[in-house]
Amino acid sequence: MAQAFNEALSELVRVIQFRDRDRACCHDLSVTQCYALKGVVDEGKMTVNELAAHLYLDKSTASRVANGLVEKEMLEKRRDEQDGRLVHLLPTERGRRVQRAIESDLLAEYAELLEEFDPAFRAAIVKLMRRLRKTFRARVDASGGSCCFVGDRGGSRA
Amino acid sequence: MAQAFNEALSELVRVIQFRDRDRACCHDLSVTQCYALKGVVDEGKMTVNELAAHLYLDKSTASRVANGLVEKEMLEKRRDEQDGRLVHLLPTERGRRVQRAIESDLLAEYAELLEEFDPAFRAAIVKLMRRLRKTFRARVDASGGSCCFVGDRGGSRA
């Protein structure tokens, strides 16, 4: 059972990664930029560090990803009034529009796909996904994986 | 609903990607090498092209990934008797052992996680995952994504 689950999940992840690689180009964005844009649009506002944590990336990488999106005029940087260190990332109108465009056909597809399951099951699926995410995240936060190197690594990200 | 589903799924994928990044190092393998090893072990035997298709990678990348695993003595190359062009990838004993090791704790974790859902639901989950995979794959095969560039791209991979 766990076997089948593993099989299905890992293949699914791979297909999705691939799909995202392809999809991203559609709007002249890298995969990571896509994720970042979605994050900022969903949250409305994020600091670079928050973005890094959200995407499980190093803050330096997050910074560069953000810069890319600023260049493409999808995000805007704004320094915090109180704390001069903070840089808030805000979606521009264009950023919001692109994000909506990227998401809309995806949502349509999902909606269609979910239709064939009954409502109770659909709800359970979402619950499961969240549960999975929580579990994995916990493991990751506990310090990077189950085996080996339990030490130092992972200090700077998230 | 589709919204919640998308949210959960995309976050899940991201966490898993991150988890895999961390986990892989445990056995001195890259994430892709892990996937490749699993593929070959599961299938018992694969050509480079088959591996590429399986992982949604360019054949050149697949070739290099395979070489990496051969160097680490987890895979073995063998030319086909009939068709001299074909290179079969076969798992070594060591490869099989490592693959088992990588998978075992993962499976234990999944088993534990699945326990809290009742059997019928568990089965449905797997079904859904497969369904998702199939849908995405179909979309991808149809030629790389929903929008833009419907042409040339994607010809050489898969």
Next chain:
DNA sequence: AGCTAATAGTTGGTTATGACAACAATAGTT
């Protein structure tokens, strides 16, 4: 048989991704 596809893998070159470390600027603490 002999010439021309087509196919399987490999190699070269380029880009992108992301980590780590060092740094600057700001904020808090004693």
Next chain:
DNA sequence: AACTATTGTTGTCATAACCAACTATTAGCT
């Protein structure tokens, strides 16, 4: 005021992946 912590940026490096060009086989025609 001096030290420390935090936030973000920049420099540098390794890896992963793509595409294109190439080699070596094999298959298909005539």
